[in-house]
Amino acid sequence: MTRRVLTRWLIVLLGLHGLVVCAGFFSPYNPAEQDRNHVYLPPQLLHLVDPTGHLHFRPFVYPWKLRPDTPDLREEDTAHPLPLRFFVNGAHYRLLGVFPARLHLFGGEDTRICLLGTDAYGRDQFSRFLYGGQISLLAGFLGAALTLLLGTLVGSVAGYFGGLIDDALMRFAELFLALPWLYLLFALRAFLPLAVSPLKAFFLIIGVIGAVGWARPGRLIRGVVLSAKERDFVRAARGFGATDRYLLWNHVLPETRGVILTQAAILIPQFVLAEMTLSFLGLGVPEPVPSWGNLLSNLQQYSVLVSYWWMYLPALLMVPFFLGYLGLASSLQERTETYMIERRSLGGVT
Amino acid sequence: MQPLLNVENLVKRYDGKRLVALQDELSALDGVSFSLFPATTLAVVGESGSGKSTLALCLACLEPPTAGCIWLEGKNLVALGEAERRKVRPQIQLIFQDPANSLNPRWNVLEILTEPLRLQGKFNSEGIERRASCLLEQVGLSMHIATRSPAELSGGQRQRLAIARALAPGPKLLILDEALSALDCSVQAQIANLLMELQTSLGMTYLFITHDLAMGVHIADEIAVMHQGRIVELGPAEKIVTSPHHEMTRQLLAATPSIAQATRLAREP
Incomplete structure (x- = not known):
């Protein structure tokens, strides 16, 4: 009984640490890469259903746009969905600090996808x-x-x-x-x-x-x-x-x-x-x-x-x-x- | 005939070697003297707290006595330095009451049994293996159990293993500190018989510590009765039973029904 519980916690921790250890692969961008045009961008939610009610199997996000009559409030631009691409080539990194690689689990096509938003320098919070x-x-x-x-x-x-x-x-x-x-x-x-x-x-x-x-x-x-x-x-x-x-x-x-x-x-x-x-x-x-x-x-x-x-x-x-x-x-x-x-x-x- | 072991006026006091002494000195051994001849058995009998186990630890060089001499074949063990004492220790082996506690639960039978051999460093791995199976055979066990852990053995098997291990360094004296007390009756008798067989075949000398006078009489040539850190009566086993002098001996006799009955029958014509 105790042993089973112990193994369960160990597996949870191993999974979590795996994410961190292989940060280069799981994060889409270089953590120091800045994008001064997209500062303090709110998190982009993953969607599977578009406004017309159609189900998509490839998750997508909407880019943020400024609301027309406000100086700083943003809303989702539902007209231009950004589909997620899996196993894409992107920024160079070293896996486990040793092996050079540039394969990432996911990424956008041309626009950056920031699941946790960005900070004051436009850096991707998820990667950071x-x-x-x-x-x-x-x-x-x-x-x-x-x-x-x-x-x-x-x-x-x-x-x-x-x-x-x-x-x-x-x-x-x-x-x-x-x-x-x-x-x-x-x-x-x-x-x-x-x-x-x-x-x-x-x-x-x-x-x-x-x-x-x-x-x-x-x-x-x-x-x-x-x-x-x-x-x-x-x-x-x-x-x-x-x-x-x-x-x-x-x-x-x-x-x-x-x-x-x-x-x-x-x-x-x-x-x-x-x-x-x-x-x-x-x-x-x-x-x-x-x-x-x-x-x-x-x-x-x-x-x-x-x-x-x-x-x-x-x-x-x-x-x-x-x-x-x-x-x-x-x-x-x-x-x-x-x-x-x-x-x-x-x-x-x- | 020269005695194997000669104990003179052995004293052991426990005092805290601390910055703050918490309690007064406690005298566990208060002037113990006796001689032990080769291939004989001396039973030390007494109630709990009479200093029997302290005597065992002092004789096995595991506790330094406060005063007195322990002569083993003409060498005073008390006067030795730590390095020399380490060399002497294998000659006097101690068997403990609870084999579940005296065998490392993380090790398997073979590891436990060969520990003394490895520590002596006299054998190569092949020699160790051969000696191990020989030792197991001596105590009525076989190499089948070599990879088991002590938890997987019965109480009797564990105590047999402890005896085999104690024989491994080739001791001159075996101290059995309540070695049968944790076992049930039939197993007690088996182990007692094993000990007596080993005495005949190896010429082993025993110091048999027990609270059970009947077992002491059964196994020993001589009996020493201990009370409050002193030997109050010492003599041949039959004599202790038939004509006890000290009050403590009489109490112990009265507490042992089988002997009490036997003596009462003997007295009645």
């Missing part, structure tokens, strides 16, 4: 959303990996060796738990020159959010190690002349796998949010590189907030990603718990 996910999710992944690496290192050493080492490391961890990481990031960012290359900024963010967050998973892992090292099979192996390193690596650390996986599913979205917060405030990866935080930073302007509602849409599209991780984390948690219970009941009399 997919490409932006690459930056934000990668930051989440790498940040979580760094945090879990540090947390496992500190937690296992503290739990396994115990005594004064444990005391010292855990007081140190408490110090880190008390640190307000957002302000720490502000402070760190303040020391660096204003204009940092996107790559440098990216790794700076990952380094800081990864290095600050280790305390919580570290304490959890310490707890698991603490109980694992007292188990009889660890004692038995020590009795065969095993070294501490052997015991930690072969018997104790495998016990922490469930906690580490659950923590990863919790930390990745948390760190994606951290990256978004920073980029939203302009401290993250700088423009024109798209990231989810950069997309949302448009909303800082009052005029955007009031007039261009479709600039919210990226936020809405991020929700499934976070829900996916939430579901994954809870089913992983459940699996770890059932595993523990099953093992305890296996013992019989104690």
Whole structure:
């Protein structure tokens, strides 16, 4: 049962990440390509039925035109439908960052099709959303990996060796738990020159959010190690002349796998949010590189907030990603718990 | 005849080596002394909390004693450094009460069984395989179960596997810490018989720790009764049963119906 739920969440997440990883293929345009003639274009809805009531099998959109008697209100130009073309050649990109390609899932004939509308520079929001996910999710992944690496290192050493080492490391961890990481990031960012290359900024963010967050998973892992090292099979192996390193690596650390996986599913979205917060405030990866935080930073302007509602849409599209991780984390948690219970009941009399 | 193991005045206190001590010192072993001769069995009997398991952990060099000496064939194990202790540990093997807990649930039978062999590093992979099947045969199991996980074995099979694994490093002394207590009666008898067979064929020495005096009498040559970290009575098994001196021994006897009945029958002419 738990296993089925777990697989389901994994498939959902794999699908969503597939879209982002292969952003070049699924997005019709280059995310940095500007079109100053079509600024703040509303999203174009996909249609299957034309005004006369005929059903078309090829989806189409209508271009936007200004309403005759208004300065800025637009309406759909139903006289000129733009059919969607599938598997078209378009802008050059590198699939997975390696393979040069120019095939896109869909595109228009001569006019651009912007399903999520365009931003202040006429850039396609849909393409920017997919490409932006690459930056934000990668930051989440790498940040979580760094945090879990540090947390496992500190937690296992503290739990396994115990005594004064444990005391010292855990007081140190408490110090880190008390640190307000957002302000720490502000402070760190303040020391660096204003204009940092996107790559440098990216790794700076990952380094800081990864290095600050280790305390919580570290304490959890310490707890698991603490109980694992007292188990009889660890004692038995020590009795065969095993070294501490052997015991930690072969018997104790495998016990922490469930906690580490659950923590990863919790930390990745948390760190994606951290990256978004920073980029939203302009401290993250700088423009024109798209990231989810950069997309949302448009909303800082009052005029955007009031007039261009479709600039919210990226936020809405991020929700499934976070829900996916939430579901994954809870089913992983459940699996770890059932595993523990099953093992305890296996013992019989104690 | 030289004793295999000589324990002198062994003391173990648990005190928190912490910045803040949470509780007072607890004396688990309070001056334990005895000798154990090769190819014999000493049963250590006592109620729970009497220090039996602490004694087992100290003798197996898994817990450092606070004071006292453990002489194994003329070598004091307490005085050894950690690196030397690691080399000595395989000579004294411990079998635990609950085999579900003493066998890594993530490993299969073969991996579990060959762990001591791999740690010793004396064998190549072919030699390990051969030794493994030999060990399984010794305890009445076969290589058919090699790829199963411990969860797929019965309680008796698991304890047999634990015994086979403990024999793998070629120990001189086997400490059985309540090794039969988690098993049901018929399996208990089978494993007890297996242990006695192994003693005859391999000349193994046992320290048999139990709360069950009847089982102790059945399996052991000598019995030591423990109470509050001390050995209060030590002697040949028959003598302990027929003429107990200490109050604790009498209580244990009274709590063991089969023996109590036997002695009462013996007293009545």
